[in-house]
Amino acid sequence: MxxxxxxxxxxxxxxxxxxxxxxxxxxxxxxxxxxxxxxxxxxxxxxxxxxxxxxxxxxxxxxxxxxxxxxxxxxxxxxxxxxxxxxxxxxxxxxxxxxxxxxxxxxxxxxxxxxxxxxxxxxxxxxxxxxxxxxxxxxxxEIELAESVTKYQSIVENGAQGVYISQDGKLEFANNQMVNMTGYSEKELLGMSYDQLLDEESIELVLSRVSAFLDGKENGVQEINIIRKDRSKIRVELRSSIIIYQNRPALMGTLLDVTAKTDALHMVNYLAYYDSLTGLPNRNLFYSTINKELETAKVNEQKLALLFIDLDQFKLVNDTQGHHVGDRLIQQVAAKLDELLRDRGFIARYGGDEFVSFLTYEDTAEVEAIAERIVTEVPKALSGELTVTPSVGISLFPENGEDINSLLQFADVAMYHSKRDDDRLQRYTFYHHAISSEALKGVQLTNALRKAIELNQFHLVYQPKVELGTAELKGVEALLRWNHPEHGNVSPMDFIPLAEKSGQINRIGDWVLEKAMRDMRAFEQPVLLNVNISAKQLIQENFVQNVHARLQETGFPAERLNLEITETVALYDVEKTMDKLNQLNKLGVKVSLDDFGTGYSSLSYLSKLPIDYLKVDRSFIRHLEADDTKKSIIKSIIEVAHNLNIQVVAEGIETEEQADLLHGYKCNLGQGFYFSKPLLFEDLLNYIGAGKSIAELR
Structure with a gap:
């Protein structure tokens, strides 16, 4: 052919x-x-x-x-x-x-x-x-389809997530990342069942979810533990779906390794309930535990004693020998208190040089014996030439009160009475109604607070907040000061609690908010005004309306206002708090969580509350350069905050090394005496107006 x-x-x-x-x-x-x-x-x-x-x-x-x-x-x-x-x-x-x-x-x-x-x-x-x-x-x-298949096959094989397909409870497919996650080879993985790769808790979770999924119920994401070939565990997020594989229904799962994230979250969770310096429970865990104990004591008609412990001359040790010596002293005291009370009651670090403990008792002689051991044995446990002694105040349930706030208040009063006792052999006191001139001074200051605004005794100072790395001024924090004609400059740590207890904090807070807005409205630079808001202010029904009214009256831009709330907000109605914060956000107002790590917040609140900034407490910044534990904690806090799109502010920065470390950890903002002391508004206005930088304020 x-x-x-x-x-x-x-x-x-x-x-x-x-x-x-x-x-x-x-x-x-x-x-x-x-x-x-x-x-x-x-x-x-x-x-x-x-x-x-x-x-x-x-x-x-x-x-x-x-x-x-x-x-x-x-x-x-x-x-x-x-x-x-x-x-x-x-x-x-x-x-x-x-x-x-x-x-x-x-x-x-x-x-x-x-x-x-x-x-x-x-x-x-x-x-x-x-x-x-x-x-x-x-x-x-056909060519495009083949290229697409190759492309997606490459994504599955080489992606960051582990991918597997199972039928009848056995693995039929595992990608490269699944191999890397588990430590098994692909050949070893194929044919494996769930119980060979998961711990018991995760097996039950997966099987229950699979059953629900096959019944048409929502599957969602679940966290499980995978046991690697070397018997170590990793934490993964699992997402599942039903597919057709080789002409049969199959379960396809994708696994994301969240071990590092989970470890960081656990560390921050630990931070929320335990004191980083001593390892003792902090105030958060103390409140949670004692409230439960009080309920049990009421039901069982038990007696309960609360001990408030404070260290005499601790401030002198810090001032004369340095904070590193003070921190070591706190650790030694905590260890001894834990030894004395571990098997008898509950001990927590309340803050600074203060500790709290509670225990059940039959006779007050039991409580007296424990208090005696505290005041006599704690000083003996201190090393070197450290000479501090504990003072103990004791309140009793139900004799002195039936709620934690009353018991703490009375134990605190009793403790201050112990400090003034000239009898050095007895440094503990049971509360009774006529023991404390400090209580009288508190009454006097409370009464004076009612007239402080009208008598023009309050004034504000402003401490700059700067961008770490550039020292560029980004905001100022308004701080309240009280100059009393008889008592002199009264510390906010003394009069703010009195204002809260007496119900005057809202009126004082409104004055601070309006005064700060009127001052900063005249400030030409568009910096952020930070104002502290107490938990009691926040829970007012008309709090948001009050803020809105002040903004309108002063003409201050809402987007330049940042309200700082303390962790005590967690003690109140969280749903209502979240509602108020959302309303503030709608106004354009920003919100910070203040003193993070010292109080009541937990990760659940941190992820739910609509906050813009997280402010790390100064206790974690002090001696940061010499404390690896604090460095690790700070890194974790910053990482978690950034994962939640929250900027981090560090307060109490006192040295260049601290500032450099925090900048290296990608902390956003900082404030402290290293940058500037709090300034009168006129001084701040004149200084910045003269074209001088924050760095020149040092």
């Missing part, structure tokens, strides 16, 4: 073609109109065609040469396609082949050629009838 040296005969219609070639097997070829029908006569080499020759190839039968027909259908370099067609012409059976060739204009196309030979009695070929169809679009889709 010599295909390529004979002329082509073109038939105009498909039906005419089939009549001409004596074919009635139209179904063999199909009814696609984008097709060339052809017939090749074996003896004469004549080719008869009809259909889309010009549409497919770009030329008509008149354009075809007489000497070499194949060269018209294939490019000069397309040896493979030409060989395929030559092979068809010698075939004695039906054939079906896809191949690539070029059009008249040189563009590439894909064709599908089908042929069916007609044989004589001897089995020799009389003719071959066939079709050639343009399948370029179909082929392009």
């Amino acid at each position: 010599n295909f390529g040296s004979n002329k082509i005969k073109e038939v105009k219609s498909v039906r005419s073609f089939f009549d001409y070639t004596e074919q009635d097997d139209l179904d063999f070829f199909g009814d696609d109109t984008k097709i060339i029908f052809w017939s090749y006569e074996s003896k004469t080499g004549e080719v008869t065609i009809t259909g889309g020759l010009e549409k497919i190839y770009g030329f008509s039968s008149e354009d075809l040469p007489d000497d070499n027909l194949l060269k018209s259908f294939f490019g000069p370099d397309d040896k493979q396609g030409e060989d395929i067609v030559k092979q068809f012409l010698h075939a004695k059976a039906s054939f079906d082949q896809e191949y690539r060739t070029v059009k008249k204009d040189g563009s590439e196309i894909w064709l599908k050629t089908k042929g069916k030979p007609v044989l004589d009695r001897n089995g020799d070929i009389i003719r071959i009838n066939g079709t050639t169809r343009d399948i370029t679009e179909k082929k392009q889709i």
Whole structure:
């Protein structure tokens, strides 16, 4: 057969073609109109065609040469396609082949050629009838699909998440990251069951979730523990879905390693309930535990004693020997108190040099014996020349009160009475109603507070907040000061609690808010004004309305106001607190969580409360450069805060090394005496107005 040296005969219609070639097997070829029908006569080499020759190839039968027909259908370099067609012409059976060739204009196309030979009695070929169809679009889709499959297969195999497919509780597929996570090879993983990879708690969780998922219930995300080949554990987030795998339903899971994140969260959770310096429970855990004990004591009619412990002369140790010596002293005292009370009661560090303990008792002689051991044995446990002694105040439930606030208040009063006792052999006191001149002074100050605003005894100072790394001024914190004509400069630590207890904090807080807004409205730089808000202010029903009213009265921009709330907010109705904070956000007002790590917050609040800034307490900054534990805690706090899109502020920065460390940990803002002491507004205005930088305030 010599295909390529004979002329082509073109038939105009498909039906005419089939009549001409004596074919009635139209179904063999199909009814696609984008097709060339052809017939090749074996003896004469004549080719008869009809259909889309010009549409497919770009030329008509008149354009075809007489000497070499194949060269018209294939490019000069397309040896493979030409060989395929030559092979068809010698075939004695039906054939079906896809191949690539070029059009008249040189563009590439894909064709599908089908042929069916007609044989004589001897089995020799009389003719071959066939079709050639343009399948370029179909082929392009197939190529793109194949590329897509390759792409997504690569994503699954090399992605950051582990991926597995299981059927009947056995792993049928595991990607590379799954191999890395578990430490097993792919071969070892395939065929494994859940109980070989999970701990008992996670097995129950996964099986219950799978059962619920198969019942059509929502699956969601769950955290589980994977046991690696080396028996170590990692924490992962699991997401599951039902797929069809190898024609059967299967469970596909994706695993994200959250071990580092979980460890950081655990550390911050620990920080919320335990004191970082001593390891003792902090105020948060103390409040939580004693409230439960009080409820139990009420039900069981038990007696309970609360001991408030304070160290005499501790401030002198700090001032004369340095905070590092003071911290060591606190640790030694904590260790001894834990030893004395561990098996008898509960001991916590309340803050600074203060500790609190509670215990049940039958007779006050039991409580007196414990207090005696505290005041006599704690000083003996101190090393070196440290000379501090504890003073203990004791209140009794239900004799002195039935709630924690009353018991703490009375124990505190009793403790101050112990401090003034000249009898050095007895440094503990049981509360009774006539023991404390400090209580009288508290009453005097409380009464004086009511007139302090009218008598113009209050004033504000402003401490700059700067961007770490650049020392650029970003905000100021308004701080309240009270100059009393008899008592002199009264510490906010003394009068703020009195204002809260006497119900005057709201009126004073409103004065601070309005005064600060009026001052800072005159400040040309668009810095953030930070104002402290107590928990009692925040729980006012009309608190948000009051803030809005002050903004309107003063004309101060809401977006430049940042309200700092302490962790004590967690002691109140969290739902109402969240509602108020959301309302403040709608006004444009920003919110900070102040003194983080010393009080009552937990991760659940941190993630739920709509806050913009987290302010790390100064106790974690003090001696940061020499304390690896504090460094680790600070890093964790910053990491968790940033994961929640919360900026971090460090207060109490006193040295350049502290500032550099915090900047290296990516802490956003800082304040403290290293940058500037609190300034009168006039001094701040004059200093910045003169073009001087914050760095020059040092």
